[in-house]
Amino acid sequence: MQAFVKNIAEENQYKATHLLRILHAIQAHYHYIPKPAIEQLASLLNIARTQIIGVIEFYSFFHLSPRGRYELLISDSITDHLLGKHALTDYLAIKLNVAVGEVRTDGLVSLDNTSCTGLCDQGPAGLVNGYALPHLDHARIDQISELINQQTPVALWPSQLFQVDDHIIKPGLLLNHPLTPGEALQSTFKRGLVATLAELDTSALRGRGGAGFKTASKWQYCRDEPENQRYVVCNADEGEPGTFKDRVLLNSYAQQVIEGMTVCAAIIGAQQGFLYLRGEYLFLYDKLQQVLVERRQQGLLGNNILNSGLDFDIDICLGAGAYICGEESALIESLEGKMGIPRNRPPYPVTQGYLGKPTVVNNVETFLAAAAIAHLGGDWFASIGTGQSKGTKILSISGDCAKPGIYEYAFGTPIETILNDCGAEELLGVQIGGPSGLFISDLELQRKLAFEDLATGGSFIIFNKHRNLLDIVNNFTRFFAHESCGFCTPCRVGTSLLKNQLAKIIDGHGSAGDVVALEELCVLVKNYSHCGLGQTAANPIISTLARFPELYQSRLKNISYEPGFDLDASLENARQLANRNDAAAHLTQVEQD
Amino acid sequence: MKTKIRIATTSLGGCFGCHMSLLDLDERLIPLAELIEFDRSPLTDIEHCTNCDIGLIEGGVCNSENVHVLREFRKNCKILVAVGACAITGGLPAMRNFIPLEECLAESYLRGIGVENAQIPNDLELPLLLDKVRPLHEVVKVDYFLPGCPPSAEVFWTFLNDLIAGREPSLPYECVHYD
Structure with a gap:
C-alpha cells in the first residue's frame, strides 16, 4: 500500500490541492481509504491528517470503512x-x-x-x-x-x-447549430478581445446555472482585477435533482463548451482553467480528456493558441458526491482539495477565487452560449427572448411525460407550450428549477420561462394527478437534510428539523399546531442559513403549502397534540430488558380520559 | 383579595437546578408571593395538580412516569412552560440517546463497579425507560420555552411578571445571551 500511495502522491506532485484526485485513486483501488494511507498522505502532502479525514467524511463517494468490491x-x-x-x-x-x-x-x-x-x-x-x-x-x-x-x-x-442516451428532443438556437472547433476563437481574435466582450455585453447573456448574473459583467470584473494570475472554471457539478442538460452538453457539445472557456480565458487573461465534473459523470471523464487532447493537437488549447500568443490549458477535476459543490465558492474550495463549504461572499470569486486569485466560474451552458455569441455576435442572441432574459434556455425534462429529455426554448415560452411538447397529461404540477426551485400547479401554466417569472437552472420535473404531493415534498426535504454541508446551524439542524416535522405530519401524527410549527421552521431556515442551500431548502414545503394547504391539513388529527413517534414502542426495549408486560409497562399514544 | 395566579412546578429528567435558580429571586420572592401561589411542586408536597394557570417543568422525558406527570400537567395547566435546556432539548440526560438502552443499563446494573447480585431492575413499581430521552414538546404541546442551563432568576422574573400582567412574554437579549 505504501508504494501505491507514494506513487499516486508523486503523480500529483505532492500537491494538497490534488487531494480529491488522490483520494479517488485510493478509493477506486481499495474501496475505502485505509487509515495508514491517511497517515502517509498527511506527511507526503504536508497537511493535517484531520483535514484528510474531514474531506473523506465530507464527500459521499469516499469512505473510511470498506465498501464492496x-x-x-x-x-x-x-x-x-x-x-x-x-x-x-x-x-x-x-x-x-x-x-x-x-x-x-x-x-x-x-x-x-x-x-x-x-x-x-x-x-x-x-x-x-x-x-x-x-x-x-x-x-x-x-x-x-x-x-x-x-x-x-x-x-x-x-x-x-x-x-x-442524449435524448435531445427539441433542439433550438444553440443545439441546432454547433460550432466547428476553433470558429469562436478565430472570430474572437479577429474582432478583438474588448470588442468580443462588448458583443457578450450586447447579447445580455446571463448565467445559466440559475442565479442569472450577467456574464459580460462577471468577465469584465475579473479582467479588471489587478492580478497576474486568473482562472476560468466550468461548473459541471450538475447536482440539482432533475437536471441533466450539462451531461448532454459535455457528451455531445464538449468542443464548444471548452471553446467558450478558452474565449473567456483570452478575454480575462487566464492561463489555467478547470472543468469541475460531478463524480456521477465519471463515465464522461475519459471522453472529455480525449477532447482536450484533440484540441491541443489542433492548436486550440495549450501554448500560443491559434498563434494569438494566448497560453491556456484545462484540467478536469472530479467531484465526489456533494451537491453543495455546485455553489461556486464551495466548488472552489473543493478544487483546492478541501471540504466543499461555501465561503463568505463577498469577496466574490471574480476578485478572490481559486487560491485567492480572480476566477470566473460559469455553468456549462453559459460557456456553450458564450462561444456561440463570440462567433455570431451579440445581436444574434439578443434578438430572441424577453426584456430581461435573452436567448434560449436548455431544459432537462423528466417525470410524468411521454418524451423526457433535452428541450431548448426561447425565454418567454409559456409553461403550457413546454408541457404540450413533451406530452404531459393529467397534470398535478411541475417542479421548476429542482427542489430548490418552485412547485407550480396546473393553474399556473400561462406563466413563462424567464428570469422575471420562472427562473430555472434547467430542471423541469413533471408530476401527474396520480402522484402523492407530500411524498414528493418529503423526498426533496430529505435530500436537503442529507446534502447540508453542516457548516451553519440553521441549515445543519434546521433541515433535519424540517425533515422530522414534515414526517410527523405525513405519518399522521400531526395536529393543529404542527403545520404552524412547520411554517415557522421554514422561515427560520430560509432567513438564517449561510448559503443558497439552506436558503432554498424550505422551498418545497413553502411552495406546496401555499398551493395545496388542504393536503397538509387533511393529514392532521383533530386533537390538540400527538407525539410524532410511537410512545409505546419506545418502551419496548425496556420491557424486554426488565421482562415486563404489565399495564404499567405500556403507554397510550395520547392521553385517555 | 384578588385571586392569586396558581403555579405548579416539577422536575422530570432534571437536576432541580432550574428550581434552585427560581429561588435565586431572593428578596423578590416576597412581592412575587403576593401574586402567586404554588400548587403541585417540590416546594409544597402537593401530590397532584388541580386547575392551575401556569405549569413550569424542568428536565426532559426519560421514562414512562415522566410521560404521566407531563400529561397531568398539560391537562391541568392553562399555560405549560418548558424550563431550561433539558426540558427544551433533552439536555445532558439525552447524551444516552446515542447509546443503546441495553448498554446503558448493563453499564449501570451489570458491569458497574461494586455491583453485587447483578441484574436489570424489574420491580413493577419502577417506571420503564424510554429508548430515547425526549424534549417536552415532542410529547405534549408546550406553550413557552425558557432557555438556559439554568434560566437565570431574571428570566423567571421577567417571564412571570409578563404573564401575570397579561403581556406576551418577551425576554430581553441579556437574558438569553450566554457568553
Whole structure:
C-alpha cells in the first residue's frame, strides 16, 4: 500500500490541492481509504491528517470503512422513485443478498442510495464503482447480479449496460447549430478581445446555472482585477435533482463548451482553467480528456493558441458526491482539495477565487452560449427572448411525460407550450428549477420561462394527478437534510428539523399546531442559513403549502397534540430488558380520559 | 383579595437546578408571593395538580412516569412552560440517546463497579425507560420555552411578571445571551 500511495502522491506532485484526485485513486483501488494511507498522505502532502479525514467524511463517494468490491449506488431522486426505484432496489437487495446501506459479509458487494445521478430521463439509474447504469429493470438487475456473483470486472461488463442516451428532443438556437472547433476563437481574435466582450455585453447573456448574473459583467470584473494570475472554471457539478442538460452538453457539445472557456480565458487573461465534473459523470471523464487532447493537437488549447500568443490549458477535476459543490465558492474550495463549504461572499470569486486569485466560474451552458455569441455576435442572441432574459434556455425534462429529455426554448415560452411538447397529461404540477426551485400547479401554466417569472437552472420535473404531493415534498426535504454541508446551524439542524416535522405530519401524527410549527421552521431556515442551500431548502414545503394547504391539513388529527413517534414502542426495549408486560409497562399514544 | 395566579412546578429528567435558580429571586420572592401561589411542586408536597394557570417543568422525558406527570400537567395547566435546556432539548440526560438502552443499563446494573447480585431492575413499581430521552414538546404541546442551563432568576422574573400582567412574554437579549 505504501508504494501505491507514494506513487499516486508523486503523480500529483505532492500537491494538497490534488487531494480529491488522490483520494479517488485510493478509493477506486481499495474501496475505502485505509487509515495508514491517511497517515502517509498527511506527511507526503504536508497537511493535517484531520483535514484528510474531514474531506473523506465530507464527500459521499469516499469512505473510511470498506465498501464492496462492487459498490452499487441507486439514485434516490424523485424521478427514479416515479420510475419504480423502490421495488427495484428491494429486488436488487434480494438478488444480491445484501441490505441497503450494508456491505455483504463476503465483502464482494455493497448497496446504498445516492442523490440524483442525473439520469432522470432514463432511470431508475445507479452507479457501479462510480460508473452510471441507466435504465435499470428486472432483466438488467438479473444480469448485473450475475456479473457480480461471477466477479466479472466492471471494465468487462457489456457496454450496453452503460449506454447513456442524449435524448435531445427539441433542439433550438444553440443545439441546432454547433460550432466547428476553433470558429469562436478565430472570430474572437479577429474582432478583438474588448470588442468580443462588448458583443457578450450586447447579447445580455446571463448565467445559466440559475442565479442569472450577467456574464459580460462577471468577465469584465475579473479582467479588471489587478492580478497576474486568473482562472476560468466550468461548473459541471450538475447536482440539482432533475437536471441533466450539462451531461448532454459535455457528451455531445464538449468542443464548444471548452471553446467558450478558452474565449473567456483570452478575454480575462487566464492561463489555467478547470472543468469541475460531478463524480456521477465519471463515465464522461475519459471522453472529455480525449477532447482536450484533440484540441491541443489542433492548436486550440495549450501554448500560443491559434498563434494569438494566448497560453491556456484545462484540467478536469472530479467531484465526489456533494451537491453543495455546485455553489461556486464551495466548488472552489473543493478544487483546492478541501471540504466543499461555501465561503463568505463577498469577496466574490471574480476578485478572490481559486487560491485567492480572480476566477470566473460559469455553468456549462453559459460557456456553450458564450462561444456561440463570440462567433455570431451579440445581436444574434439578443434578438430572441424577453426584456430581461435573452436567448434560449436548455431544459432537462423528466417525470410524468411521454418524451423526457433535452428541450431548448426561447425565454418567454409559456409553461403550457413546454408541457404540450413533451406530452404531459393529467397534470398535478411541475417542479421548476429542482427542489430548490418552485412547485407550480396546473393553474399556473400561462406563466413563462424567464428570469422575471420562472427562473430555472434547467430542471423541469413533471408530476401527474396520480402522484402523492407530500411524498414528493418529503423526498426533496430529505435530500436537503442529507446534502447540508453542516457548516451553519440553521441549515445543519434546521433541515433535519424540517425533515422530522414534515414526517410527523405525513405519518399522521400531526395536529393543529404542527403545520404552524412547520411554517415557522421554514422561515427560520430560509432567513438564517449561510448559503443558497439552506436558503432554498424550505422551498418545497413553502411552495406546496401555499398551493395545496388542504393536503397538509387533511393529514392532521383533530386533537390538540400527538407525539410524532410511537410512545409505546419506545418502551419496548425496556420491557424486554426488565421482562415486563404489565399495564404499567405500556403507554397510550395520547392521553385517555 | 384578588385571586392569586396558581403555579405548579416539577422536575422530570432534571437536576432541580432550574428550581434552585427560581429561588435565586431572593428578596423578590416576597412581592412575587403576593401574586402567586404554588400548587403541585417540590416546594409544597402537593401530590397532584388541580386547575392551575401556569405549569413550569424542568428536565426532559426519560421514562414512562415522566410521560404521566407531563400529561397531568398539560391537562391541568392553562399555560405549560418548558424550563431550561433539558426540558427544551433533552439536555445532558439525552447524551444516552446515542447509546443503546441495553448498554446503558448493563453499564449501570451489570458491569458497574461494586455491583453485587447483578441484574436489570424489574420491580413493577419502577417506571420503564424510554429508548430515547425526549424534549417536552415532542410529547405534549408546550406553550413557552425558557432557555438556559439554568434560566437565570431574571428570566423567571421577567417571564412571570409578563404573564401575570397579561403581556406576551418577551425576554430581553441579556437574558438569553450566554457568553
